[in-house]
Amino acid sequence: MAIADRMTRPDTRTKFEKWLDSLSETNRTTVTAWLTDPTVTNVAIADWIREDDEEDDFVGYRGDKDTIAAWRRKNVSR
Numbered sequence: 001m002a003i004a005d006r007m008t009r010p011d012t013r014t015k016f017e018k019w020l021d022s023l024s025e026t027n028r029t030t031v032t033a034w035l036t037d038p039t040v041t042n043v044a045i046a047d048w049i050r051e052d053d054e055e056d057d058f059v060g061y062r063g064d065k066d067t068i069a070a071w072r073r074k075n076v077s078r
Contacts, residue, residue, distance in 0.1 A: 016071055019061045027058050035068065036076055042068040 013021070020028060034045050042065035052060045 014067075014070070016061065016063055016067050019059075020071075022059075024057055027056065035071060038076075042066075042072070 011018075020031060023031065031045075031049060034040050034048065045068045046063055046065050049061045049063065052058060
């Protein structure tokens, strides 16, 4: 085992987090703004991210309100 391999850690991000990280900077900024806005519901965000948009180079995510809620619990301070 190479010494550099000793500190490798498994990727513990959720599928949703990996998807979010894969977005373009502009799309990630937009989705993150929705996720951190307390006036936007989990259901609305799940609906908004579901559809692909080829013009905007946006690949949708088929998450539900529970996926959004879990991300918010983990990443948004109260």
